Amino acid sequence: MTQVLEAARPAARAVPVRRPFRLREWLEREAVFSWLMLTPPLLFLLAFLGYPFCYGFYLSFVRRPVAQPATFVGLGNFVNLWHDPIFWQAVWNTFRFTAAATVFKLAGGLGMALVMHQNFRMKGMTRALLLLPFIVPTVLSTVAWQWIFDPGMGMFNRVLMYLGLVKQGPSWLGNPTLALVSVILVNTWRGLPFFGITILAGLQTIPGDLMESATIDGAGSWQRFRYVTLPLLMPVIFIVTTFSIIFTFFDFQLVYVLTGGGPANATHLMATYAYAISMGGGQMGLGSAAALAMVPMLGLVLVAMSSYVRKA
């Protein structure tokens, strides 16, 4: 049988079935179509993300003052940063800022989503209003926050004084501890809607049957939340937290506008410090090294978080 088939093959090759080329059919082939769809975003990413990243990577290993040629220094820039106390303060600030803001956003966003999941009047409008902090440009809202934090005329101190809690309000942006608290507060305010809306979307996918079954089995509202809602929300919470950590870790605008990293570097983040070195100090190589140092640090955080979630 095999021999017969083998014998038949040359004849089949000799007379190939030629089908006319049809562009539409070619385009509909999965391999072609998928590449066709992938190519524009890939080119976009390569041009606007890949190239700057690779250039930044290269810069971090050279001494490259503005308007001067580059000189290869190997790990010299990283060694310089290692001995720089302001860099370490910025690293410490970045971790505290990211951790605190993410925890507050997660707790607040979960609460916001649970409330938004209930039925009440004007639910649609309330949901839309809650998105406002996310929609307003950061620079604009931060300027508004500058007024809110003003020691004499700011809303916070006025309310504190009106309630008789203090005779003179604190200096929100002048005291180093309060300044860091203030930037965390503003970041939390801005990031809450992202958590709230995303977790709400997750909540809406939880089947009602599960809740009914749990209720029939005698579960109270806390138990339903703890043993039904929360486990089913975990994938969404993990994704939203991961994104938030990335955004918060790289935050720049808020601190740049609100405090410029002051007072006495109390709010300097790695991003603002990298900017100060490269654009203010003109040391493109050193600034790139400071920026690049964020990547492995953030990578470690994300890896640790993902392994913890897997174990859980």
Add this chain to the structure above:
Amino acid sequence: MARSDSFRGSTSRRDFLKLAAAGATGATVGAGWRPREARAKPAQITFMRESSYVKEFDEHFKNVLIPRYQQETGIKLSYEIVAAGGSAVPRTVSIVESKAPVDAAWVQQEWLYREGLLDVSDIAEEVGRQQGGWYPEIKNLSVWGGKWKSVPFGNIGQTMVYRRDWFDAAGIHTFPDTWEEFLEAGTKLKKAGHPYGMSMGHGFADNNSWLLPLLWGFGGQVVAKDGKTITLDSAETARAVDYVRKLYKDACLDDCVGWLDPANNKAFLTSQISCTNNAMSILISAKRDLPDMGKVIDHALNPKGPKGRFHSLVPVTHGIFNHTPDPEAAKHFLRWLMDPKQVAAWYRSAFMYHAPFLHAYDRDPEWDKEPRFKPDLRVLETGKLVSWPAPADRKAGEVVNKWIVIDMFAKACTGVPTKTVIADAMTGLKVIYG
């Protein structure tokens, strides 16, 4: 420092008018575009500047100078304005790095990119000769390696701005002459509910403009004249730090330790503070929007310390980028702009907000229109670059942009001991100077 003797008193108002007339004649004769060949004439010159706090200044450029230049040369003049408050330096850095189509600019912090600037010695020397000579300190910024890399324009005078009515009410009828008297007056005023607001945050002018002169006045210096030896750790610096801590505690609003540059304007105009160090923008805003307050604001020179009276310059200089496609055209524009026919009216349009580095304007009638602006002129006599006495190079720029000296004082105000803040600043300086 007093201005150079060769210029002292050499330019009377009449002399100035003669100079202006001579310049105007020269400009009229030479203003027309004389191309090397007809086809070489560029279609456009782009000039970039940070927006001025005095809106009349930018308006004058747009409404008077642009049409005049276009009419005289047939070249379109494009005026690119960058928002004030820290955007101009990054924009200039990106222009130099990307060779963006900008020909000339206000080259703020030019130590960052002198290699990207054209030699403009011929223009600067000609303008200096024509208009009474340059104040000497600005040459330490504009002249590098024996060549002028920028043409000085003017200094944004930073002086003490204070509420005369509140000072009078506290029994202080003349502005304190020494830092000790300044502290004494501030203590009284704070008790009366009118504290000072002296910026110590991560701004770029209102912090350096009083903390550096104070440090110098006490005898402290950051880096020696050789630009290599770090000299900050001294008994004089320690005394200056102790003084600032006491001033902050006894005389200042708590918030000022974290202020960026706009914050003291806001606090002053909302009557939260009785004194700050600022440019004349507070008085200009008050006269325009709060006339009653405008009547009781006054300006004074920085108090003096044991080693004398100092001011910190906020210099405005114009440069031409190396990558300009037509260097001759760009130089023609800058020469035309600095001609008395153009530049004198431009200075005056902003009420001498940019105090000219040229002695020809020392007795300009514009100074008499608002005597409260006159301290800005005297700032030129005692004004030093932020790097003083070291050269204004990249390293000195890095010290400024990392706020090392400012943070030394700010940390002291938040309770950190003097020895520690000086040691921290020394560590920061060693990272830069090696």
